[in-house]
Amino acid sequence: MADNTGNGQKTNGLPRIGFYICHCGSNIAGIIDVVAVAKFAETLPGVVVSREYKYMCSDPGQELIAQDIKEHKLERIVVASCSPNLHEETFRKAAQKGGLNPFYFQMVNIREHASWVHENKAAATLKAKDLCRAAIYRVRLHKALEKRRVPVNPDVLVVGGGIAGIHAALTLANAGKKVTLVEREATIGGHMAMFDKTFPTLDCAACILTPKMSAVKSHPNITLWTYSEVEKVDGYVGSYEVTVKRKPRYIKEDLCVGCMECIEACVFKEAKVPDAFNQGLSKRRPIYIDFPQATPKVVVIDPATCINVKTGKCKKTCVEACDRDAIDFTQKEEKVQLKVGTIVLATGFKPFDPKKSPHYGYGKYPGVFTALEIERLVNASGPTSGEVLTRDGRHPKAVGIIHCVGSRDEKTNKWCSRVCCMYSLKLAHLIKEHSGAEVYNFYIDMRAPGKAYEEFYEKLLSEGVHFIRGRVAEVTDWAMTKEEEGKLVLRVEDTLAGFVRRVPVDMVVLATGLVPQSDAGDVRRVFNIGCGKEGFFQERHPKLAPVNTFTDGVFIAGACQAPKDIPDTVAQAGAAAAEALALVDAGFVELEPNTSYVLEEECCGCKNCIPLCPYTAISFDETKKKADINEVLCKGCGVCAAACPSGSIVQNLFEDAEIYSEIEGVLAR
Amino acid sequence: MKYLYFPGCSLKGTGKAYDESLRAVFAALDIELSELEDWNCCGATAYANIDETKSHVLAARNLAIAEKQDLQLIAPCSACYLVLNKTQHALREQEQTRRVVKEALAAAGLQYKDSVTIRHPLDVLINDVGFDKLAKRVKAPLKGRKFAAYYGCQIVRPYATFDDQYNPTSMEKLLKTAGAECVEYPLKTRCCGGSLTGTLPEVGLRLSYILLKEARRRGAEALVTVCPLCQFNLDAYQDKMEEQFDMPILYFTQVLGLAFGLDPRELGIKRGIVSAEAMLAGGR
């Protein structure tokens, strides 16, 4: 260690700098000669303390900084260690503890930028010296900055009324927060409402879901807007302004009690419209309700098929039938404004479209079904009242379930959809139970990693379901043997037996994977969050911030983030709610001060910066004819400062002088 | 101490030395062995290939006869030991087997109430007699002799009755009590080939060869076994193996008898096809 305090002339009017280099065990010290770097730093102007230490991020390491600040009257701190992503905050706090403004600090990443990426020790040490010199030159010019606090509106918006949104909304509402739940469809419940049973417990999906749906409806803290979509989000963490489009359902929600007499009275005597809730396996009328426990229990009129909406020429027998005068054809689309502090996005997934894997014959052979269709078939309130029947009304004697349709396939989707193995086991059980058919599972790997999942697999094994390890190449109807005539034949290598098999069945179930919603791209732009290359919403950190996004105050939960099952979805929804609560209950958020500001006298009003800002933080002050930056919205990306032709935009912590000084430092060898 | 004794067919033929040494050692310890009256073949592994129920009937006849006397039953042959145990398990666990066996026994005026305890002589020596008493009886400790203790399959599998299933150690303790050393022998419960040595020699010989090769590599001078079929496979076919080991295969009872100072002739030492005499004299 060096202490140049005695040499009063050493700093020569420069701020007194403390320099610290971390060994990070052998992560840094294994490649970089940390002692040499510390000795080198000691010789640089302004440096009055230079130390090396095994773990700077440890308590004693932090204490060292705080102690030195007091003892040696340090005015600036430089720590050379790992990525600022990990410990910048730690060392800023240590500086603050020593009584220094936390922004009189600069961090040098000599681990990711030097020791981890170089093998030549001498060269790595030289590079570390250059980087440290740059930081020491730069930190001299740092200014004292303050984090600003902005208040957080305690109201929360939850988008998506599937099990994730329902659970998040209830958690927040139970904590006393006002929640608005916005759902695109006419009812909440999402995919879970379509399921018959849930794995691995085989409890009825409706039995566990509908109580939560009614709780949402009746909760005094929840405002439920179904048939509605978020169109626009303005503002920033703590105070978002949301525009919600409320589509007309032509029914007065507050008057309708869901008696369904209007449906019976509809001029369409026969149901002719494919029922989306039943995956098109049954038909409905233009006025309908999705399922008996739909929430809200309010009918809806489909403008695409209702004669009155389309032409205005209808006897309106439905209006006559409603003794509560709830039907209102004058309803128009509404735009509603909403102010919230935080947002939970739970917009769910879409099943893979099996037509993209044409070799499985979906849409070609009537015996080929998707898993979701089978969920409806085995459901007692489904189109066949729970009977497993092919589209032409036959009882299947043999059923083949093909796993990984649209999953683990470079041609469609690379990922494992995580739920298909387990729901296939569940459907195998239900099909066997409902129809007595021989059931074959064709799988690549059996993935059963959840609680009691392996046990469920074992249960299915002992039930005598066939498990054939192999990916089906083709579903076809050409027959090789008499037995195969009139059947769908699945060709597969039974990799366990070591030969190819042709298995004739009457019904094929495609275990389709989970993919992002079709409009996930638009949705993420509305909420200004990112997505991975597959299209699922991007979490801030895959392990340590799984429900956060890069936009503060916007959280994600459930299958919109990645395929996941109900237990994981509910857990994530709870976590997202807790993250929102943490912001709400703190009452304010602290903003990083590395924002940009406009030097008014120098701004020429060219407006170049305005469209460049990815956070829409810059507006134009028409009276002054100058650009104006909303520092709450500014994320400190620096685009405006770089683009400004007159150099009138300055970014805190990245002022020109600071950057030039840093460049000078790195080149000063 | 007195036990019923079920020698089994092998101990009357190829495994004679086992019978002789066992009787000699037990006599030296003042343990009375009373041969089970008119015992029949246990059925071994072969009979279960033909008829499962009848294989249980064969074993059950022996158990029923044994039950007439209030004595524990010693079965030294691994196959007999396993088969008797297996039938006892089947009679406890399978209702149909129990019914059929009951009727079959009744046809000969027999019955079985499930009260016979089946013991292996190794178990009896270490647990009933005990190491202290055995050590006291040791007159001529086998100083400097290095053995590989080999248990084979069927006394630890599938039923682990008196020792650990994966790493049994009782025989090592016994051999140490006899003054000998034991080499670390990870193959101690690996199969010797069983009846395959007779039926498919290329397979059986290979399995026996693996055992001997590793025992030799680890410095064992002889392999000590508890099973007449293991002894036969490992002893009688050595000259047919791809490598000549000239390794004597002894029964643990023979080793114990020698340590007791009993006459080698009484212990059937000379019945080994690979002679043990040079090794025992320390000349190897």
Add this chain to the structure above:
Amino acid sequence: MLQQNIKYEESRDPDFARWATEQTGGENIRRCIQCGTCSATCPVSSYMDHTPRQLIHLAREGFKKEVLSSFTLWLCASCYSCRVDCPKDIHVTDFMYALKRRAMAERVYPKRFPIPVLAQEFSRMVQWFGRVNETIVAAVMFLRTDWFKLLGQTGLGLKLMRTGRLSVFPESIRGRSELQRMLKAAEASKEKEVASR
């Protein structure tokens, strides 16, 4: 030689699959997760045409012909390693016994294959005398499979004779007729059981 290896559903025998799960040792084969521990621990699996794991899969899928004509059954030396190591408590050794019995009942084992012959001769001798004479059983086995091999055993025979381990006279129990009565009664009782089912 080219051989087609594809299986149509008609080569599957679901009754055989059901039968297999009803045998001693077969009770748990449906629970098999095909981990292959049995094959890995088996000291003779390297000689088998189908590993024990494969055999279990073939059996529960009902591929009767493949299962019963497999060498695997006859190679099992009853060492019980598979049973002890199986993570699903499948009694593989006992299952092999069941398959061997079925193969013998249906006479689908390889001709002149010594193992089933040994089993037959062994049990014939037990039924007749109550005890087994190893020498005689072995001699008959060789006569019935490959009598030439018997000649190859003369060296061994001489050695056994020299060490006093060769007995050529069968021992017999006193209760021979009693034993035969018991075995007959067992047969009758089992037939009754089967009929009543």
